[in-house]
Amino acid sequence: MYIIYQIFYIIFLLFYTFAFVFKGRRRKGIGIRFGIYPDGLKAALEKRKNIWIHAVSVGEVMTAKSLVAQIKRELSQYNVVVSTVTETGNSLAKKIMPKGTIITYLPLELTFAIKRVIKLINPSLFIMIETEIWPNLIRRLGKNNVPIILSNGRISHNSYRWYKFIKPFLRKILDCITAFLMRTEEDRKRIVSVGAEITKVKVVGNIKFDSIDYSINEEEKQKVSNFLDFGTKKLIVAGSTHPGEEDILLKAYSKLKDKYKDLSLLIAPRHIERADEVTKLVKSYGLSVSTVSKIKEASVPTRGTFTPSVLETVLVLDTIGQLKLFYSLAWLVFVGGSLIKHGGQNMIEPAFFAKPILFGPHTFNFKDIASMFISGGGALLVRDTASLTKAISTIYEDEVSATNMGKRAKEIVISNQGATAETIDAVKTILQY
Numbered sequence: 001m002y003i004i005y006q007i008f009y010i011i012f013l014l015f016y017t018f019a020f021v022f023k024g025r026r027r028k029g030i031g032i033r034f035g036i037y038p039d040g041l042k043a044a045l046e047k048r049k050n051i052w053i054h055a056v057s058v059g060e061v062m063t064a065k066s067l068v069a070q071i072k073r074e075l076s077q078y079n080v081v082v083s084t085v086t087e088t089g090n091s092l093a094k095k096i097m098p099k100g101t102i103i104t105y106l107p108l109e110l111t112f113a114i115k116r117v118i119k120l121i122n123p124s125l126f127i128m129i130e131t132e133i134w135p136n137l138i139r140r141l142g143k144n145n146v147p148i149i150l151s152n153g154r155i156s157h158n159s160y161r162w163y164k165f166i167k168p169f170l171r172k173i174l175d176c177i178t179a180f181l182m183r184t185e186e187d188r189k190r191i192v193s194v195g196a197e198i199t200k201v202k203v204v205g206n207i208k209f210d211s212i213d214y215s216i217n218e219e220e221k222q223k224v225s226n227f228l229d230f231g232t233k234k235l236i237v238a239g240s241t242h243p244g245e246e247d248i249l250l251k252a253y254s255k256l257k258d259k260y261k262d263l264s265l266l267i268a269p270r271h272i273e274r275a276d277e278v279t280k281l282v283k284s285y286g287l288s289v290s291t292v293s294k295i296k297e298a299s300v301p302t303r304g305t306f307t308p309s310v311l312e313t314v315l316v317l318d319t320i321g322q323l324k325l326f327y328s329l330a331w332l333v334f335v336g337g338s339l340i341k342h343g344g345q346n347m348i349e350p351a352f353f354a355k356p357i358l359f360g361p362h363t364f365n366f367k368d369i370a371s372m373f374i375s376g377g378g379a380l381l382v383r384d385t386a387s388l389t390k391a392i393s394t395i396y397e398d399e400v401s402a403t404n405m406g407k408r409a410k411e412i413v414i415s416n417q418g419a420t421a422e423t424i425d426a427v428k429t430i431l432q433y
Contacts, residue, residue: 033113034110037104037117049079051081054128056130058088061093063130064207069098081101082102082103082104083105107137123141125148128150139172139176153187155191171195178200178430181202204419209417209419214353225329234331236264236392237333239350240335243340244340245337245340246281253287254285256396260393260396263392265313266316267316330355333357336359337362338363339361339384343362344364351373353406354406357378357409359379360383376412
């Protein structure tokens with residue numbers, strides 16, 4: 001079976017390489033993917049023992065951030081090596097991982113490359129973020145007696161169907177894994193049913209609930225609230241919006257603003273360079289508008305002050321790093337990337353601040369989390385202008401339910417925290433620390 005897998009992988013690799021060459025593109029880190037490491041990287045790996053964490057792309061890198069930081073704090077005698085598959089994930093890891101983290105690429109699933117990389121890294125432990133099965137890599141790590149942890153493990157419905165089909169092959173791979181730390185009970189059941197030894201499997205929750213920095217500057221929050229008179233307004237914050245969503249939001253807001261005089265709206269486009277575009281769109285609806293940067297007297301957030309006289313009906317957030325602050329001031333939050341087929345943005349942050357949450361149907365990047373908030377009564381699903389307008393009106397008319405909805409959202413966050421600590425405990429147990 002391994003031979004068949006290797007043949008199919010090589011065929012895939014040849015076609016993939018041909019496609020890249022044909023399009024005139026060049027894959028970064030190609031030497032590293034073949035196990036050819038520069039001298040500087042080799043020297044860094046040789047300084048101390050290494051814990052190797054694999055995070056395939058952007059989402060997994062974001063998830064791994066808190067785990068990497070915790071390992072570096074509590075197991076400082078180890079290097080932390082983070083590998084990715086995608087170039088975007090690699091670039092992000094270099095930006096957000098703690099100082100001293102070694103960033104590299106996962107080797108290709110070719111035996112000679114894997115052997116070379118394992119020899120170079122010589123890991124004391126290998127941690128996979130989420131369920132990404134690389135048979136040759138896992139098998140070789142197992143032969144080298146390297147303990148393996150599956151962290152933040154999940155199995156989607158589609159993956160589950162495929163894994164059941166290859167269960168005899170998969171079971172041998174899963175036998176090489178030391179511990180399975182799964183997100184939910186459903187994930188636990190699925191990994192066991194496809195071959196994981198039940199005694200190795202534990203439900204610990206989702207690291208994503210730990211990986212967000214919830215701290216805010218309370219002095220700045222109070223200053224903004226006072227100067228913008230948010231204490232007497234019900235502020236709707238539309239966070240991380242994408243093209244097409246602002247139209248839906250503005251149509252709903254235009255229908256509601258005359259009925260509910262204290263309703264206010266802030267739009268925070270996902271990409272800050274779209275601020276001018278969104279500002280023009282707001283004006284096209286006959287609404288007055290101002291950007292946050294325009295009403296600030298200084299550019300430094302902790303020193304900025306706001307002038308009430310220039311505050312207009314709709315605010316557009318065009319400054320970096322302040323969305324969290326406005327989430328904390330919001331009465332209601334709409335999480336963008338969900339009314340269009342983008343996959344949604346993270347709804348955990350506004351939930352922590354006990355805000356009622358709305359989002360659209362396209363949340364496949366956060367499917368489990370979105371389902372958790374909907375079923376737990378911490379969020380409402382909207383699909384278009386009509387349902388968005390109705391949801392805002394319903395929440396406005398029932399203040400008690402709105403407050404309870406926000407409380408449930410926060411309770412869901414709090415009850416799902418702790419996966420990072422559980423993972424650290426597993427790491428220490430395996431390393432006998």
